[in-house]
Amino acid sequence: MKLIKVNTTSNDYNIVISSNFESLQQNLIDVGVENKKVCVITDDNVSKYYLDNVINILSDITSKLSYKVIPHGEINKNLGTINTIYQKMIEEKMDRDSYLIALGGGVTGDMVGFASATFMRGNNFIQIPTTLLSQVDSSIGGKTGVDFEGYKNIIGSFHQPELVYINTSTLSTLPKKEVSAGMGEIIKHGLIADKDYFDFIKTNSTLINQLDSDVLEDLIYRSCVIKSDIVSQDEKEKGIRATLNFGHTIGHAVERLFDFKLLHGECVAIGMVSAAYLSFLLNQIDNKQLEDIKKCIRSFDLPTEINTLEPETIYNELFHDKKTKNDILNIILLKGIGTCEIRNDIEKERIIEAIKYIL
Amino acid sequence: MKLIKVNTTSNDYNIVISSNFESLQQNLIDVGVENKKVCVITDDNVSKYYLDNVINILSDITSKLSYKVIPHGEINKNLGTINTIYQKMIEEKMDRDSYLIALGGGVTGDMVGFASATFMRGNNFIQIPTTLLSQVDSSIGGKTGVDFEGYKNIIGSFHQPELVYINTSTLSTLPKKEVSAGMGEIIKHGLIADKDYFDFIKTNSTLINQLDSDVLEDLIYRSCVIKSDIVSQDEKEKGIRATLNFGHTIGHAVERLFDFKLLHGECVAIGMVSAAYLSFLLNQIDNKQLEDIKKCIRSFDLPTEINTLEPETIYNELFHDKKTKNDILNIILLKGIGTCEIRNDIEKERIIEAIKYIL
Structure with missing residues (x-):
């Protein structure tokens, strides 16, 4: 397991890089998830593999646990999908103290981050990126957003997560x-x-x-260090x-x-x-x-x-x-x-x- | 003319309280509007009274000037109206250096602030509040947002303006x-x-x-001082x-x-x-x-x-x-x-x- 500290003007948080989900629960407790309302957002691809895992890990620590499966793909990275997340948050009576968890790739992470940034002017969110791209790039640094009228990420905001938890073994199910x-x-x-x-x-x-796990972990760690170092500066x-x-x-x-x-x-x-x-x-x-x-x-x-x-x-x-x-x-x-x-x-x-x- | 300095963690700006628009141009220049793209957003009530004024003041200092009239009232304070503002911003090729100007009451100010907060993850905006409520309250402090499914301001963000310019004479046309x-x-x-x-x-x-202008100016000034003092602290x-x-x-x-x-x-x-x-x-x-x-x-x-x-x-x-x-x-x-x-x-x-x- 490797750990990187990200220090930005608006929030400090850890990136945890592990080959499994074993330390996820403790990390969630450490950032304050215990006895809070939590909603896991994932897409219809990723849900098949990891949703049960993450729900199990959360089930005995939250005050209210829910999840929502959104349709996958860049084509759904829009304000329409964001509205369905807002609706879910209202339904679950979430508030500024609640946590959204983004379980999936960059599309999920960017959208969940944006919903979290703009619901009640900002609540908490956690990134559990499951693609290589999101693990080394989009989950770090607080850029959130959606596409609009063909313009990528043109609507969005800066909103830092409370934790980024990278389980490198999720890459085994990645095309x-x-x-x-x-x-x-x-x-x-x-x-x-x-x-x-x-x-x-x-x-x-x-x-x-060949997805060699040791090399992958090194690779992800080194990329996360470079990205988080730059983000911490600016x-x-x-x-x-x-x-x-x-x-x-x-x-x-x-x-x-x-x-x-x-x-x-x-x-x-x-x-x-x-x-x-x-x-x-x-x-x-x-x-x-x-x-x-x-x-x-x-x-x-x-x-x-x-x-x-x-x-x-x-x-x-x-x-x-x-x-x-x-x-x-x-x-x-x-x-x-x-x-x-x-x-x-x-x-x-x-x-x-x-x-x-x-x- | 009276001036209040607001100092928040994310931005410092002035509130100018005047009985006319005479010093508006200089204040706009001072915050950096010169040679930038500027779009004035106002509603179909306020546009009749003050849009021409403000456009005239801006016309020889911007690199590209445009305006958009949105329908008035809380009922239109929603993501649908925000989308039309985004579309206008794309049409005008606005960017992170551009300025939106909110000319109107709290509904206009909150929406323009939110559009500015979320377009390209944030550009600049200026408040020219024309109602008593927006002059003493909503234009100050960076709370932006829209209503959603009957919940007031449930979608929004914190985004501070670059300037709040209050012309107390606009109250003469207020019901x-x-x-x-x-x-x-x-x-x-x-x-x-x-x-x-x-x-x-x-x-x-x-x-x-009776809208006595001296008393009104005192009133607005004292309320702005109280509000901005609290906002500066927190x-x-x-x-x-x-x-x-x-x-x-x-x-x-x-x-x-x-x-x-x-x-x-x-x-x-x-x-x-x-x-x-x-x-x-x-x-x-x-x-x-x-x-x-x-x-x-x-x-x-x-x-x-x-x-x-x-x-x-x-x-x-x-x-x-x-x-x-x-x-x-x-x-x-x-x-x-x-x-x-x-x-x-x-x-x-x-x-x-x-x-x-x-x-």
Whole structure:
């Protein structure tokens, strides 16, 4: 079992990384769940595997326990689903002292976090992420939200959980494609913050693809350390947190233009290739580093290019991103492997060139 | 012109109290509106009087200016209206650096604040309250929200404005009934925090009812000072801020049971009478003080009782309030005039007795 402490301006909490659910009950008691109203929210995929487990663990410690199963998938990450969670919370007479528990992937976590942030102006919530992507990325840092009219996470808020409990064994029931999608963010962590970690990922790609439990635990721990360190420095994304958006500016545009039919991690992979090429164009990484990045991405069955889109279409879509402020594009560029910078001075021509590279 | 500084954990801002819009432009520039995208949200009542004014003031300082008129009234304070604001913000390509301006009463302010809090996880907003109730209460302190399935403000968040600009002359177009409704909260400020202020209100009731501009400006200033002082101490209502709920526990229950057909200030007036009587029952105020409170409330044409409801119905409804945590009722009681305390140990029988007093 490994433990990481996250300290943000609005809340301090632990990330627990374990290979089972054994210490979940004690961790829940430690954060104050005992004798409170608790509602577990999960989706119709995850409920089949882990809902009974979590309900059993909670059953003798809460004052009132309930659960709700929501439909899975990004397509249901909307205000309509949020309304059904609000209705459940009212039905269960939940209040500011109650706890929501998000059991599932990033979609569930983001929605439960948003419902918790906005019900009675904020109650408590706990993340039990069950996908690689949510374990290393979305469950940490308090970004919550839903999609609206095709714009990903455009409605949301910052709301920190009380606890993130990661059981790595839940990855055994995860489709291969979803593991790959998680690797997109993991590679990103190495690229923007830790060259050694990037090398570790490259070296261990076979073991990672085989879901070797020791390597996975290391991987998740190191990614969580990088993410929580950045989030602790800059909860509300006024500065360094924006570096976590490496690959996401173009990635999100692609994701929107494909109507969310590609996985987030796949779009991030494509976006990272484009951003890496832009870094190469500006002499911030060399050709070997660029090829290394693409090879690493491909080793996890992630795409490095797409087709059927026009460069100008993607370029125009960039301005709908949350990172765009006052029509100025902020783009994260690598400076070698393991460091990066936020830039807002890149000419359109260069960006178009970098977009063409992935087409 | 008077100025109050509000300092909360999440944001510092000014409340400007003026008898006109003359210094609005400079205040907007001071908070950073210049060369930003700005959208003014107002309702179909207020737009007739003040929208042109505000648009003119903004027209030569923003990079992109737009406005949206929403339907007035509590009945439209819901997520459906919020969605139309989100759509407008997307249409105008607004981002985290943009500004929403709420021009209107509490319903407009609460909704615009909530849209601003949740669009891209938070952008900037400015309050230009045009009703007495919103000038002395809802525009200050960052409580935002909407009603949901009959529960008032049950969906919302804390999100502080960048500026509150109060033009007291806007009260000249306010229906008499709405002025009275504002007086409910103003009397509350005196009762919970400042005996001298309560006496000032009693003494000046005739001038207040005549909307004497000097007295009004004093009144609004003193109420804003009390409210912002409490909010600065306790932004998220973990402690002293709850005292602002004096009269609101029973008031909100009445408001819900009457399907929001009574004005908020009227329900608060009734709730205050009930809470004052409870304070009297517990020997915390004497009979003369109780009568004084009722007389003061009546002098502004506010109700001190209702009919057609059963005591048990109101009692059960109390537990749906946001102030109820883990099924424990928190009730604010007076300790003399000008001080109060938060209590959670009042027996049901006493509360029922206090409810019967207003029936």
